Amino acid sequence: MLMTTKEKSRPTFRIKPDFRKEEVQRAAEAITRLDQKFPDAGCALKHDNPFQMLVAAILLTQSDERSVNLVTSRLFETYPTPDVMMTANRSDIETIIRSTGFYRQKAKYLIETSRILVEKFDGQVPDNLLEITQLPGVARKVGNLIMGELYGSTEGIQVDTQIHRVVERLGLSNGKITSKVEHDLMRTIPQEDWPKAPYLFGAVGNHFCYAKRPACHACPLKDICPSASSE
Numbered sequence: 001m002l003m004t005t006k007e008k009s010r011p012t013f014r015i016k017p018d019f020r021k022e023e024v025q026r027a028a029e030a031i032t033r034l035d036q037k038f039p040d041a042g043c044a045l046k047h048d049n050p051f052q053m054l055v056a057a058i059l060l061t062q063s064d065e066r067s068v069n070l071v072t073s074r075l076f077e078t079y080p081t082p083d084v085m086m087t088a089n090r091s092d093i094e095t096i097i098r099s100t101g102f103y104r105q106k107a108k109y110l111i112e113t114s115r116i117l118v119e120k121f122d123g124q125v126p127d128n129l130l131e132i133t134q135l136p137g138v139a140r141k142v143g144n145l146i147m148g149e150l151y152g153s154t155e156g157i158q159v160d161t162q163i164h165r166v167v168e169r170l171g172l173s174n175g176k177i178t179s180k181v182e183h184d185l186m187r188t189i190p191q192e193d194w195p196k197a198p199y200l201f202g203a204v205g206n207h208f209c210y211a212k213r214p215a216c217h218a219c220p221l222k223d224i225c226p227s228a229s230s231e
């Protein structure tokens, strides 16, 4: 398959053979198993174009995909493009997105981000982490989510509280902050798996690896997980 210029210029991540050998093997085995167990794991945010994905991802902060999907159809219908959203009345947006939480700040982000898209990026969503994380409301986690979903490739790995918990229990990182966990994962997981790995670990968290009383007896990773309980 031919690579685009962008793909050619993207640095390819390679794991040194002996680096964190056990963790690398455990992560590879976990991803293989989880891929089979959760073949449909992926982003559940409803969107039809990059702008909608960006808006939905900004709304996801401190919320969940279901809550975001409940408000975005009305939001996208009312404000279909950055040109329209940048001129929106902030309180009108607040009313629509209120149930996602932090709605005042998010409405501000949506209007300001739309303005920057129009003025700096010709109305297009940037296709690299550096530029996209300069938009209001787009921190690194959100940026990784958008890059993985829109471009099938990412320059990092999105890590949230749930993914952090699963990865720590699997012994793939002992980082206390998400940036350290992301760094450990980037040195453990092959780059081609970076976009899907968070969804697979997230699925383990949703179905087995609960914060309290994880269901290790039913978890597909119980025989390779150093934290597996026999209960």
Ligand code: SF4
Pocket: 166, 169, 170, 204, 208, 209, 210, 214, 215, 216, 219, 220, 221, 222, 223, 225, 226, 227, 228, 229
């Ligand atoms: S075996 Fe238990 S602790 Fe390990 S990932 Fe599965 S549910 Fe979590």
